[in-house]
């Protein structure tokens with residue numbers, strides 16, 4: 061029985077890896093063509109709006125595909141880790157630049173203590189981005205996103221708080237599982253339920269590599 065489940069699970073991962081690979085190329089080129097179209101469309105032209113919406117939708121699609129790519133890498137166990145020493149404040153500020161232009165979701169960063177860590181910078185960026193993008197995505201009506209970085213003796217505590225739809229207490233322990241989504245169907249927020257699973261795995265792999 062265990063062998064059967066294991067085999068099916070491997071098949072599932074293989075399938076995801078294969079389809080993801082096939083999806084990535086056309087979506088990237090579609091975005092390129094839409095951008096070209098945007099350059100050749102007068103911004104007063106009513107079609108400009110359609111092109112802009114097209115790009116937004118393609119970006120949503122890319123976001124989903126990126127989750128799949130990361131998931132596949134994790135499952136295949138090919139995560140090259142590169143450890144270095146860096147300051148979490150600098151890293152988080154870099155991540156937040158992406159959201160700086162957002163009026164609907166102003167971001168407040170609070171820091172305290174020593175924020176120097178020894179970790180894989182890109183992976184930590186991914187972790188922070190997963191948490192912040194969730195905070196923004198699950199606040200469809202907008203609202204402040206607060207990020208708190210607290211340097212402790214041997215760790216940095218990261219807290220992300222938003223004013224969005226919230227999460228039912230009862231579902232808390234499931235949030236980090238594969239494909240789990242707590243969001244009610246009525247909200248229509250895109251996602252695959254992989255981001256937090258990836259987040260937890262990345263942190264576990266990093267801690268494992270250090271100990």
Ligand SMILES: Nc1ncnc2c1ncn2[C@@H]1O[C@H](COP(=O)(O)OP(=O)(O)O)[C@@H](O)[C@H]1O
Nearest residue numbers: 194195198226241242243251252253254255256
């Ligand atoms: N900031 C948040 N506010 C409300 N719900 C959240 C938040 N972050 C995560 N969730 C819930 O946890 C689930 C898992 O998150 P995640 O793994 O990032 O998947 P995705 O965002 O692709 O659905 C989400 O589907 C959502 O229901």
Ligand SMILES: [Mg+2]
Nearest residue numbers: 194251255256
């Ligand atoms: Mg997410």
